Amino acid sequence: xxxxxxxxxxxxxxxxxxxxxxxxxxxxxxxxxxxxxxxxxxxxxxxxxxxxxxxxxxxxxxxxxxxxxxxxxxxxxxxxxxxxxxxxxxxxxxxxxxxxxxxxxxxxxxxxxxxxxxxxxxxxxxxxxxxxxxxxxxxxxxxxxxxxxxxxxxxxxxxxxxxxxxxxxxxxxxxxxxxxxxxxxxxxxxxxxxxxxxxxxxxxxxxxxxxxxxxxxxxxxxxxxxxxxxxxxxxxxxxxxxxxxxxxxxxxxxxxxxxxxxxxxxxxxxxxxxxxxxxxxxxxxxxxxxxxxxxxxxxxxxxxxxxxxxxxxxxxxxxxxxxxx
Numbered sequence: 001x002x003x004x005x006x007x008x009x010x011x012x013x014x015x016x017x018x019x020x021x022x023x024x025x026x027x028x029x030x031x032x033x034x035x036x037x038x039x040x041x042x043x044x045x046x047x048x049x050x051x052x053x054x055x056x057x058x059x060x061x062x063x064x065x066x067x068x069x070x071x072x073x074x075x076x077x078x079x080x081x082x083x084x085x086x087x088x089x090x091x092x093x094x095x096x097x098x099x100x101x102x103x104x105x106x107x108x109x110x111x112x113x114x115x116x117x118x119x120x121x122x123x124x125x126x127x128x129x130x131x132x133x134x135x136x137x138x139x140x141x142x143x144x145x146x147x148x149x150x151x152x153x154x155x156x157x158x159x160x161x162x163x164x165x166x167x168x169x170x171x172x173x174x175x176x177x178x179x180x181x182x183x184x185x186x187x188x189x190x191x192x193x194x195x196x197x198x199x200x201x202x203x204x205x206x207x208x209x210x211x212x213x214x215x216x217x218x219x220x221x222x223x224x225x226x227x228x229x230x231x232x233x234x235x236x237x238x239x240x241x242x243x244x245x246x247x248x249x250x251x252x253x254x255x256x257x258x259x260x261x262x263x264x265x266x267x268x269x270x271x272x273x274x275x276x277x278x279x280x281x282x283x284x285x286x287x288x289x290x291x292x293x294x295x296x297x298x299x300x301x302x303x304x305x306x307x308x309x310x311x312x313x314x315x316x317x318x319x320x321x322x323x324x325x
Contacts, residue, residue, distance in 0.1 A: 004052050005121070006121065007124065007318055008123050009124045010112050010113065010116070010136075011032075011059075011125075011128075012105070013026065013063040014066040014105055014129065015129040016066055016098060016131075017102075018259045018260075023257060023295040024295075025070075025128055027126060027291075027292075027295060028127075028128070032058075034304045034307040035307040037307075045324060051314070053311070062108065065105070069098050069101050069102075073094075073098055073165070076091055076095065077163055079091055102166070105135070106135040108135065109132065109139075110138045113125075113135065113139035114139045122287070122318055124288045125291075126289070126306075128291060130157060130172045131167050131168060133291070136287060137179055147183065148182070148185065149173070149182055149186070149244055151173060151188065151246075152243070152246065154192050154261075154262040155262070156173065156190050157169070157170055157171065158201070159197060169259070169292075183238060184206075184237075185204075185207065185208045185209070186210075186233065186237055187209070188233060189213050190213060191214060192262045237278065239282075239283055240286050241283055242285070242286055243289070244288070244291075245289065245291070247306060248260060249271070250267070251264070254267075254268065254305045255302045255306075256299075256301065256302065257293075257302045258294045272313075272316075275316050283320065284321060285317045287317070293306045
């Protein structure tokens, strides 16, 4: 139960602004269902299961608002695709209505996170689409003077109000950089991005450091190895780290139903190897999210992968916070 557990997972069944495939709003429930099949031995942390992990209740209010706004967003995007101008009064009304509910969600997430942080709980978040953790980042900004975001992702997510939506899943890191306590954004595995996003990276004065999937693989093809590459990634990270993990950062064979799959990406153990090395340096992962886990009526593979990843990540986050000492 949340009372007994040291680590609380906050589910956020929200996918209003997804621009390709849907189903991520069902991700938290699918992951919870798959978690019953997860064996609890962790090769990195002895007796990891002693931690105690609980998932908060899946909010029906959030899910209803998501479904309602998702239908409106689909109509909006279809109108744009058919050549209707964004300044059309009807489209402006739809966009404004969605904006209001996205701001409501951000505050809902922020207050949930602050509630558990004030109880000295370690927290994680499961989306939904990748817009969902902004409120968590805002909550952490009230608890930490500064921290970096480590983003595992196929996409840079640095678009400004993508398709007219300020809080788009494609804008999460653009919005995160508005939080002054976010001292740095370290992106790993990026392989799908536009020139606008690359310009932001290049003009960030090193506030954004991106390890592109292409560069990682080309270095390996030329004789470099993942161990040395992870050392370079870790050298970019300060003491306090927030982990933001879009599951499409993995090879799409591991997440075929994710919202926007992209060829390339990581194996699960590559990511866990990086995280194990991070916590071994004494750095602290202050919280985490995992998003964009898609669902299918006839296949729970994505949730199966995500449930096992989340268990291992929970253990590493708690370890970095001294919960096992």
